[in-house]
Amino acid sequence: MTISPKENSQASDQTKGPSNFIRIIIAQDLEQNKNQGRVVTRFPPEPNGYLHIGHAKSICLNFGLAAENKGGICNLRFDDTNPAKEDAEYVESIKEDVRWLGFDWGTNIHFSSDYFEQLYEYALQLIKKGKAYVDSLSASEIRQYRGTLTEPGQNSPFRERSIADNLDLFEKMRQGLFADGTHVLRAKIDMAHPNLIMRDPTLYRIRKISHHRTDDKWCIYPMYDFTHCLSDAIEGITHSICTLEFENNRTLYDWVLDQLDVPCHPQQIEFARLNLSYTIMSKRKLKGLVEDGLVSGWDDPRLPTISGLRRRGYTPRAIRNFCERIGVAKKDSTVDVALLEFSIREDLNKIAPRVMGVLRPLKIIIDNYPEDKTEDLEFVNNPEDPLMGSRQVPFGKELYIEKDDFMENPPKKFFRLALGREVRLRYAYYITCNEVIKNPETKEIIELHCTYDPATKGGSSPDGRKVKGTLHWVAAAHAVTARVRLYDRLFIKHNPQKSEKGNDLISNINPDSLEILTGCKVEPSLARVKPGDRYQFERLGYFCVDNKETKDDKPVFNRTVALRDSWAKIEKARKQKKGVILKKKNKLR
Ligand code: ATP
């Protein structure tokens, strides 16, 4: 997808948004000239999946803090210490997504795997200080010995190995002389510590697996808690910002750095992760959906992945604005997905040209319009932005309108086309429907015969006659046929992860989350579109040209978002209905 500079301009010249507790901490640190007045943050993804909107919050926060402080730096660091789950494909996708969001790490890209040798040296330091030992209990024994929240753990029988033995065994672990799972290196802290994480945590384990960067050079890999704090220290990070679930790990973060001779001791600060309603935000679960074929890939437009949102038509600016809007807090909460939808509507309203497209076409014939005549009518491209100019849209005798814009027996509040009724065709003419032609067997409506009033050109009547409905339309002779995909929320539950009896994630999938329409008719200005182009289809919503399946003359449009929040209405109606049923039940009692 091509990114116009306009979309990306905000990321680099970010102005400070509203204050939050992390901004306050940093401002205070700067005031006291802590860290010699430097601000160095990092975004540390594990390359074991594609990034999602939750990661965008962390990216905007870390890169944003660096950008808004003079001389600030944000490193992109791949936390790649688990070769079983990681892959170079994920590294590339993460880089693409961070760049697309509008952030530039410059030369500040790092991999924890680049520090394997240094980390090994640090492990030796710990052993030599009597602060780490090689344990030969099995994984399940280690778990048993750990104790519980209410009971202290037990020391491993291997805890008192001599420093020399530990050095020897650790060296042999590195040389590959032992099988996976036979030994681990553990920190020697306190098996009765009230914080379970501090009960002699594992620092290294044996995994005879090739690593996507170091290949077969290593068969022992450092654990997250050992790697992360040391990588931060090696890179001179000043503020190590992570999500709340690492709060308990902070004690270990500080313990490791306190034992060792490190260049600096970064401050770990936790913030609440982003949770969104009607979606899931765990790479592991997202990977499950992809691998089980429940979605078309990591970039399925129904997923909250950055690549999915991109393919859906989201702009980087809308995502950044959303992240700024939700703020940074210390307490977990769930953000309504409607707020994300609001952010993209707000942006596309300003930048998307208006066009006309008919999703479920019904042909109408204007009986009193001359045969073979075509008029070019002037359409404003975007009333929000006069600089976007105007275009010509052809009008002719045969047109398509939306099937559900006509009803033979309309209910009271239906203001669109009906037999004998006059409506406006947008920016064109008033038309009146005079006859409905049906398939004699199926009774399906095939076409409508209408007449138009030539005096209403442009869509208003000189005699002041008013009509209640305005329809969008496409001239049949000039229409381009397109495929359109309508997306809805992937899950029907507000919190799809919440386990209820007999209710798993998959049973919470919305069966109507994707509707594919073929034979849609769009105006001829859309004959040649580029993947990633975004439009507002009048009255229908915002659409984006699919970046994978669009072929030269066969556009595929993905609906990014409807014009209004129809979901809110549906929910409200559903709740009201429930209320009515309950009331009825109560009456019966
Ligand atoms: P997941 O829980 O989705 O598997 P993760 O935490 O394992 O994600 P990492 O690659 O470790 O994924 O995440 C990189 C950074 O992004 C971490 O600092 C992490 O705290 C942050 N992050 C991950 N998920 C969220 C979220 N939902 N909201 C805010 N930040 C997040």
Ligand code: MG
């Ligand atoms: Mg993680």
